[in-house]
Amino acid sequence: MKKITLISTLIMFVGFNSAYAGEIKQVMQVHGAVCASCAYGLEKKFKKIDGVKSFDINLKDGLVSICTDDNLKFSDEQLTQIFIESGYSYKGKKIEPSCDGESSSEVAHAVNKMGLNKGDEVSLTGLFNGICDDGKDFYLVVKSEVIEIIPPRGAMPDLAIGTPLTVKGIVVGQSEDGEVVVEASVIDEPK
Amino acid sequence: MCKRILLAAAIMLNTLSVQAHGPIFSLGPETIYKDGVETHLEYQRANKKDETENELTLGLGYGITQDWTISAALPYASINEDGANNVGIGSLALETTYRLWKHNALGKQDSVSAIARAILDTAKGSDTPALTRGANDFMLGLAYGRESLIWQRWASVRYRFNGKSDAGIERGDRVSVDAVIGWRAEIPQYYKSDTLWIVELNTETTQRSVQNNIPLTNTGGTEFFVSPGVIWSYRNTTVKGGIQFPVYHNLNGAQSQSDYRLKLALELIL
Numbered sequence: 001m002k003k004i005t006l007i008s009t010l011i012m013f014v015g016f017n018s019a020y021a022g023e024i025k026q027v028m029q030v031h032g033a034v035c036a037s038c039a040y041g042l043e044k045k046f047k048k049i050d051g052v053k054s055f056d057i058n059l060k061d062g063l064v065s066i067c068t069d070d071n072l073k074f075s076d077e078q079l080t081q082i083f084i085e086s087g088y089s090y091k092g093k094k095i096e097p098s099c100d101g102e103s104s105s106e107v108a109h110a111v112n113k114m115g116l117n118k119g120d121e122v123s124l125t126g127l128f129n130g131i132c133d134d135g136k137d138f139y140l141v142v143k144s145e146v147i148e149i150i151p152p153r154g155a156m157p158d159l160a161i162g163t164p165l166t167v168k169g170i171v172v173g174q175s176e177d178g179e180v181v182v183e184a185s186v187i188d189e190p191k
Numbered sequence: 192m193c194k195r196i197l198l199a200a201a202i203m204l205n206t207l208s209v210q211a212h213g214p215i216f217s218l219g220p221e222t223i224y225k226d227g228v229e230t231h232l233e234y235q236r237a238n239k240k241d242e243t244e245n246e247l248t249l250g251l252g253y254g255i256t257q258d259w260t261i262s263a264a265l266p267y268a269s270i271n272e273d274g275a276n277n278v279g280i281g282s283l284a285l286e287t288t289y290r291l292w293k294h295n296a297l298g299k300q301d302s303v304s305a306i307a308r309a310i311l312d313t314a315k316g317s318d319t320p321a322l323t324r325g326a327n328d329f330m331l332g333l334a335y336g337r338e339s340l341i342w343q344r345w346a347s348v349r350y351r352f353n354g355k356s357d358a359g360i361e362r363g364d365r366v367s368v369d370a371v372i373g374w375r376a377e378i379p380q381y382y383k384s385d386t387l388w389i390v391e392l393n394t395e396t397t398q399r400s401v402q403n404n405i406p407l408t409n410t411g412g413t414e415f416f417v418s419p420g421v422i423w424s425y426r427n428t429t430v431k432g433g434i435q436f437p438v439y440h441n442l443n444g445a446q447s448q449s450d451y452r453l454k455l456a457l458e459l460i461l
Contacts, residue, residue, distance in 0.1 A: 032295025034338045035212050036381045037424040040460050041224025059340060060378045062297045085225035087257045089295040178297045 022070035023053060025096035028079060030062050031089040031178055041086040053099070062091075062178070067099035091178050116180050120171045124182065128163045131156065137181075140167060148181045157189055165189060215420040215433040215454055216391050217369035218334040218347035220304035222290050223254035223460070229262075233456040240447035245269040246281060258290035265313075272320040279322050283313040299339035306332040312354075326354025326362065343373030343387065363398030363411045373422075384425040391418040393435060399443060412442030414449055427460040 126142035213219025252262030266281035420433025
């Protein structure tokens, strides 16, 4: 009985600690990582840092996930340096409140510098930055972030680069080059 | 004598660079991450009529920066020629790879690197067949690679400056041009093993060797190889292997063409 009580106490203690230890998941977008053996440098660099508990990378979606103490914060400059020294490009981060729950693959397409998620309804005001090579989409620059816009049929804007523009629509994912892709329902061109 | 020289040169030419996820017989543009260490143990075998050479090589590489890697490889060689056998330390190879250009995108990376290699004449001795070539050799190369989640492609060109041997033979320089394609059946996952299949097309053109300003008849020529291979990896451990099969040869004079070359390697990133 004494042994059972001790084990129960231990389980409660461990459970309490894991519930309140204050771990967060930091998910970062990486470009250039294509195989596990090449991404190993990232794991080595992150695991050298005190407070980093675990490392994973979803190569398909280019998402690096690390579980860390909640008081461990990285600046964009620090992360840029870590990714550069590993041979890759850092494209933004998102912080999840807990290390439990959805895996990095389930938060695919959720990370970019603007914090946009797949399925988000957005209204973006930025500067027209030209039409894509395939002639089907165009680029909008919002706060230094390039957004790829799929216009409604027959509504490709005919504007000079740098013209202000407002687009309303839904985030549908990311392009191969990591740009957020928005399917537009309304395009407000300047009068 | 000339046959011996060419066989040794062929094997040394293909000593593996430090590039776990690069091609097997060709050059790749891969570098190690900053302050990363890679070690590899590699077995090579080259076979011609009446000539066989085996090498077991230990290599070590270091990433000075994410774009600049230095490495060294020391082989232990066994040569059998016309029934005579010799075993011992081979020639130390020192190499540096500098990535000149890189473009990262989601799920793909393009890069170009310059590679320089010195193959030092550290294998001394006069036994027959000799382990030494009697000269230091140097190689300069340029490699391009596009790696993505499913398909890979590489291309490289190399020029090997072969030194003048102790016997006074000016060994002919060699130009190698390679093209490689790689494919994996599924997108790799970090905590699962990854298998990549590759096929290389390797071409080697060697100039005639010269002694006392007289070109040696039975030296130089061109050979083409098709080289299937496989690269298996799990995180920081890689096992790779391939075989070079000759598919075309135009060798000067009376020379034996290559039969096959085999390479197996175990690589570990630390």
